[in-house]
Amino acid sequence: MLKIVLCCGSGASSGFMAQNIKKAARKKGMEIDVTARSESLIESFLVGTDIVLIAPHLIAESELIRKRCQGVPAIVIDRRSYGMLDGDAVLTQLLDALK
Numbered sequence: 001m002l003k004i005v006l007c008c009g010s011g012a013s014s015g016f017m018a019q020n021i022k023k024a025a026r027k028k029g030m031e032i033d034v035t036a037r038s039e040s041l042i043e044s045f046l047v048g049t050d051i052v053l054i055a056p057h058l059i060a061e062s063e064l065i066r067k068r069c070q071g072v073p074a075i076v077i078d079r080r081s082y083g084m085l086d087g088d089a090v091l092t093q094l095l096d097a098l099k
Contacts, residue, residue, distance in 0.1 A: 002032040003048050004094065007039045007065060007074075008055040013085070017055075017077075020087030021094075028091070039065055046072050051094055056082050073097060 004021070008014035014036035025032040037045050039058055042065065046052075052074035054062050059076050066074045075097045081089035 002030070002050045002098075004032060004034045004051055004053060005042065005045050005049050006034060006036040006053045006055065006077075007042050007058065008036055009057060010038065013082075014055055016085050017082060017087070017090065020085050021090050022087070024087035024091040027088075030091075042068055043070070046070055051075065051098060053077050053090065053094060 006014050006018050018034040018036040021034045022032060035045060039061065042052065046069060049072050052065070052069050052072055054065055054074055054076045056077055056079040058065065062074075062076050075094065077090055078093055081093065
C-alpha cells in the first residue's frame with residue numbers, strides 16, 4: 001500500500017483532492033492511503049510515507065518543504081490538475097515520480 005501525504009496550507013481543497021486521488025486509485029485496483037495535512041505539521045506524518053505531494057499554491061516554499069521531508073520524495077502537484085481536482089491526473093503524476 002502506498003502512503004501519500006498531501007501537503008497544503010489549511011486543508012480545505014486538499015481534502016477534496018485526497019478523496020479524488022483515492023477514488024482514482026480504487027478504479028485502478030490500487031490500495032493507497034492519502035492524508036491531507038498542513039505544511040506546518042509535515043514532519044509529524046513522514047514515518048512510512050512513500051511520497052509527499054505539495055499543493056501548487058505552496059510552490060514558493062517547495063524547496064524548504066522538500067528539505068523538511070527527510071529524504072521522502074516530494075513533488076509539486078500540477079496546478080491545473082489540482083485546480084480541477086483531477087485525481088486521475090495527480091495519481092499518474094505521483095506514480096511517474098516514484099518510477
